[in-house]
Amino acid sequence: MTLEVVTDEISTARRNAGRLVIAAGSLLLVAAFAMQILYKSGTTTLGYETWRVVLYAYVAWGIALGIGQVLMRGEAGWRALFILPAVLFTVAMVIFPTLFGFYIAMTDWNLSSFSGRKFNGLANLWQMLADPYYRNALLNMVFYVLAVLVEYIVAFGLALLLNAQIRARKFFRVVFLLPLMLSPVAVSWMIGKSLMEYRFGPAAKLARWLGWDTPAFFATPEIARLSIMLLDAWTFIPFMMIMLLAGLQALPKDVMEAAHVDGATPWQAFWGVTFPLMLPVSITAVILRIIFKLKLADIVINVTSGGPGGATDTVTSFIFREYRDRSNVGYGTMLAMVYLILIIVFITLLLKFVSRWTRDVN
Amino acid sequence: MRKEVYDRLMMMQSSRRNVLKGAAAVGALAVGSSGIVGALTRPASAQDNLRAQILQIPGIGKGQPTDADFQKVGELCLAATKANVTEGEFAGVELTFMGLNNQNLHNVLFRGFLKPWEAYTGAKINWIDLAQADYNARLQQSIATGTVDFDILQMGAPFEGDVCGKGLTSEMPDWVKTQIDMQDVVSYLQPPVGTWDGKQYRITVDGDAHNFNYRTDVFSDAALAEAWKADAGDKAGLAEWGVPKTWQQVQATTKFLKGKQVGGQDVYGYLDAPKAWGGFGFYFLGSRASAYAKHPDDKAWLFDSDTMKPRINNPAWVRAIQDVIDALPSEPPDQINADPNQTAFQQFLAGTGSMVVWWGDVGSNVKTNDSSVVGDVTGFSILPGSDDVYNSKTSQWDKLPSGPNYAPNCAYIGWGIYVMARVDSDEKKKKAAWSAAAHLGGKDLSLWCAAYPSGFQPYRNSHFDIPEWVAAGYDEAFISSYLKSEADSYNHPNAAIEPRIPGIFQYYSVAEDELAKTFAGQGTAQEGADRIASAWEKITDQIGRENQIKLYKASLGM
Numbered sequence: 001m002t003l004e005v006v007t008d009e010i011s012t013a014r015r016n017a018g019r020l021v022i023a024a025g026s027l028l029l030v031a032a033f034a035m036q037i038l039y040k041s042g043t044t045t046l047g048y049e050t051w052r053v054v055l056y057a058y059v060a061w062g063i064a065l066g067i068g069q070v071l072m073r074g075e076a077g078w079r080a081l082f083i084l085p086a087v088l089f090t091v092a093m094v095i096f097p098t099l100f101g102f103y104i105a106m107t108d109w110n111l112s113s114f115s116g117r118k119f120n121g122l123a124n125l126w127q128m129l130a131d132p133y134y135r136n137a138l139l140n141m142v143f144y145v146l147a148v149l150v151e152y153i154v155a156f157g158l159a160l161l162l163n164a165q166i167r168a169r170k171f172f173r174v175v176f177l178l179p180l181m182l183s184p185v186a187v188s189w190m191i192g193k194s195l196m197e198y199r200f201g202p203a204a205k206l207a208r209w210l211g212w213d214t215p216a217f218f219a220t221p222e223i224a225r226l227s228i229m230l231l232d233a234w235t236f237i238p239f240m241m242i243m244l245l246a247g248l249q250a251l252p253k254d255v256m257e258a259a260h261v262d263g264a265t266p267w268q269a270f271w272g273v274t275f276p277l278m279l280p281v282s283i284t285a286v287i288l289r290i291i292f293k294l295k296l297a298d299i300v301i302n303v304t305s306g307g308p309g310g311a312t313d314t315v316t317s318f319i320f321r322e323y324r325d326r327s328n329v330g331y332g333t334m335l336a337m338v339y340l341i342l343i344i345v346f347i348t349l350l351l352k353f354v355s356r357w358t359r360d361v362n
Numbered sequence: 363m364r365k366e367v368y369d370r371l372m373m374m375q376s377s378r379r380n381v382l383k384g385a386a387a388v389g390a391l392a393v394g395s396s397g398i399v400g401a402l403t404r405p406a407s408a409q410d411n412l413r414a415q416i417l418q419i420p421g422i423g424k425g426q427p428t429d430a431d432f433q434k435v436g437e438l439c440l441a442a443t444k445a446n447v448t449e450g451e452f453a454g455v456e457l458t459f460m461g462l463n464n465q466n467l468h469n470v471l472f473r474g475f476l477k478p479w480e481a482y483t484g485a486k487i488n489w490i491d492l493a494q495a496d497y498n499a500r501l502q503q504s505i506a507t508g509t510v511d512f513d514i515l516q517m518g519a520p521f522e523g524d525v526c527g528k529g530l531t532s533e534m535p536d537w538v539k540t541q542i543d544m545q546d547v548v549s550y551l552q553p554p555v556g557t558w559d560g561k562q563y564r565i566t567v568d569g570d571a572h573n574f575n576y577r578t579d580v581f582s583d584a585a586l587a588e589a590w591k592a593d594a595g596d597k598a599g600l601a602e603w604g605v606p607k608t609w610q611q612v613q614a615t616t617k618f619l620k621g622k623q624v625g626g627q628d629v630y631g632y633l634d635a636p637k638a639w640g641g642f643g644f645y646f647l648g649s650r651a652s653a654y655a656k657h658p659d660d661k662a663w664l665f666d667s668d669t670m671k672p673r674i675n676n677p678a679w680v681r682a683i684q685d686v687i688d689a690l691p692s693e694p695p696d697q698i699n700a701d702p703n704q705t706a707f708q709q710f711l712a713g714t715g716s717m718v719v720w721w722g723d724v725g726s727n728v729k730t731n732d733s734s735v736v737g738d739v740t741g742f743s744i745l746p747g748s749d750d751v752y753n754s755k756t757s758q759w760d761k762l763p764s765g766p767n768y769a770p771n772c773a774y775i776g777w778g779i780y781v782m783a784r785v786d787s788d789e790k791k792k793k794a795a796w797s798a799a800a801h802l803g804g805k806d807l808s809l810w811c812a813a814y815p816s817g818f819q820p821y822r823n824s825h826f827d828i829p830e831w832v833a834a835g836y837d838e839a840f841i842s843s844y845l846k847s848e849a850d851s852y853n854h855p856n857a858a859i860e861p862r863i864p865g866i867f868q869y870y871s872v873a874e875d876e877l878a879k880t881f882a883g884q885g886t887a888q889e890g891a892d893r894i895a896s897a898w899e900k901i902t903d904q905i906g907r908e909n910q911i912k913l914y915k916a917s918l919g920m
Binding site: 049108110111112113114115116133197198199214216217218219221224303304305306307308309310311321323324325326327328329 | 496498499502503505506508524636637638639640641694695696697698699701708712714864865867868871872875878879880881882883884901904905906909
């Protein structure tokens with residue numbers, strides 16, 4: 001459906017007035033910005049301590065832009081007004097901070113430094129490439145992301161169970177969702193630091209009863225990484241499960257019935273009908289879960305601080321330490337920006353690969 | 363005779379008796395002590411009564427104090443405020459206080475203490491509570507972004523370079539110095555601590571030094587003594603089973619205790635804290651290293667004072683790192699994931715491990731914390747020494763003619779209360795802020811903080827009056843041991859003092875990361891130490907080497 005194109009008769013004078021309003025707003029914004037830059041760099045004495053004046057100029061420019069649109073384009077301008085606030089808000093709250101973040105990433109900015117922030121080009125990037133902690137954290141992320149496949153299998157199994165005609169189905173649906181409702185910080189303390197505590201934790205006691213003499217869940221690299229994966233999986237499997245369950249319930253019943261009539265076994269029906277039909281939902285669930293997984297930090301920070309020896313460190317928990325404990329804002333921002341780009345590239349490639357794969361399957 | 367007059371007289375007699383009773387113990391202690399646990403015998407007075415009265419709130423062994431107790435103590439200690447401030451003088455003033463809420467202490471107590479102050483003065487206080495690990499980041503961000511949004515700040519001396527050095531704090535008025543009786547503060551916390559460019563900024567509310575906490579039952583156990591005698595392993599000079607006096611003996615006893623039991627329970631030796639703790643965990647390696655690295659002829663021990671070249675990879679520090687690596691297999695199986703909070707509060711107080719190094723909190727919690735099971739079996743001393751000490755100037759290990767080298771680690775130099783310069787433009791607000799801070803740093807209130815779980819240790823000469831503690835309900839032998847360990851640490855001639863240089867926690871934090879790798883078996887102690895040294899050089903260059911050298915020297919009194 002296309003919108004009806006309205007063509008107003010707009011006089012040249014009105015158009016010029018619109019242009020004038022926008023030009024005045026733009027001039028104000030540029031002037032405010034230039035004044036602050038000159039003031040902050042010490043070139044002039046005219047300016048304000050904070051950058052708030054630029055924000056006010058931006059708001060004024062936004063209003064001028066809106067008025068200008070209406071004056072210049074009439075009905076089409078009024079339509080633009082519906083989208084303009086959202087666009088300006090996004091520019092102010094997302095695009096500008098991201099661009100500013102790239103600038104910060106190219107500075108040597110240690111909060112304790114007496115000389116303040118200094119532009120240092122790509123030095124932070126070269127430092128990052130040689131940083132064994134960052135590489136180690138990236139490698140750990142590969143393991144963490146691979147664990148999503150196991151989580152997916154478990155989630156699919158649970159979704160199939162909850163989709164079946166079992167007793168107290170609604171009760172179980174709510175119960176299985178509970179871990180997702182808990183904050184990962186609470187999970188860290190309740191499970192990581194209490195249930196799995198070496199001396200008194202019930203999980204440790206159970207492990208001892210099962211024959212493991214020293215049930216230290218976070219003392220060796222492999223077991224610690226596995227324990228973190230389990231904690232995280234416990235929290236987020238319900239998220240995948242609920243998406244898959246919704247998908248299962250939306251499957252057309254006639255196809256399933258046809259398979260049944262044709263004499264397919266449950267196994268055949270699953271692989272031949274359910275699984276392929278569930279692929280789009282599955283892919284959405286897995287990709288969203290991977291995005292969540294790439295942000296894993298809170299459980300790691302609380303339970304192991306990235307140890308032992310960096311075995312459980314994630315990129316986010318490393319950035320957290322670099323930024324928070326070492327006040328190394330420039331380098332920490334560079335790490336975060338590179339990670340953002342890596343995530344965007346990875347997810348884009350993954351989506352491309354998946355869409356090609358599903359096309360082939362179908 | 364009126365009953366209240368009679369009661370008062372009885373109470374005064376009681377105080378005298380306590381003073382006299384304690385004098386013998388104090389005298390005995392003074393023989394072995396270097397100083398301030400001295401005979402403080404003086405006539406009982408109304409002040410004594412007040413101190414005795416607040417120490418009974420709620421009473422030792424009667425559970426942890428509550429907010430009602432904090433308020434009661436705050437109310438009773440208001441006299442000093444009333445002498446300088448009229449009732450309602452600060453009506454309409456609003457102040458913001460930023461501090462910690464660790465273990466439900468610090469700010470949680472301050473709130474209670476300041477409630478009666480607020481009621482009397484008319485001022486209102488808003489609170490910013492921070493977890494220990496968040497403290498550094500919050501403070502640094504406020505400074506760097508020019509968004510200091512608090513008027514009163516709880517801060518440790520290591521941050522003075524970052525805060526006072528940038529002109530963000532208000533200079534202490536003279537009336538405050540008189541109100542808090544600054545002369546009473548122990549000598550190692552006197553200026554230059556708390557000052558910057560000769561100006562006084564800090565009201566000290568805490569004295570910090572790591573002391574050595576050990577289990578008296580373990581080190582007096584007859585069966586262990588027999589086994590020790592029969593043991594063919596290295597005893598590091600500890601001929602008879604007893605409390606280790608050197609780190610070499612700590613290592614030997616820790617290895618010996620692996621697999622041993624006392625009272626049917628597994629007993630472990632020393633408890634290391636290898637897990638990162640926002641930079642604060644580095645202090646615990648520092649305590650293991652100070653006896654090796656702090657030479658009596660050299661004030662510096664972390665960096666070369668002329669160049670800021672790190673000493674972390676010299677043989678002394680490497681030996682300390684190696685000690686941790688060697689001891690970990692004899693410690694509880696999950697020790698590698700233990701941070702200092704765990705070693706003190708979840709392990710030692712709960713009965714796991716027989717030796718731990720910590721700030722004085724272990725001593726103040728061991729009898730008063732509800733979760734402690736070792737109240738009657740804990741002893742204290744200054745940090746263990748070392749048979750030899752590394753001399754950075756000659757690159758040799760020296761054996762001192764006086765015997766083992768001791769070097770108590772005065773880690774963090776204690777918390778203080780600082781008033782921010784942003785109140786200076788408003789005289790009423792400035793006076794209010796300083797009055798609130800002075801109330802928290804008051805002489806009597808501080809005694810209560812030292813005696814109960816508060817997050818603060820003794821820091822005044824008047825805190826070492828043992829009869830006061832005994833009258834409060836402390837066991838005399840226990841409290842004598844505890845206070846002696848604190849006093850001897852503060853007054854030790856070879857104490858290892860922390861440098862008050864900007865960004866000190868960056869150095870510690872990056873070291874924690876490298877140490878975690880080393881303790882997990884990734885490379886040797888020397889390799890790990892070299893990596894720390896390299897990272898420290900980068901931080902020094904980033905912050906500014908010349909400035910750091912200047913401040914490091916100043917902080918060491920050089």
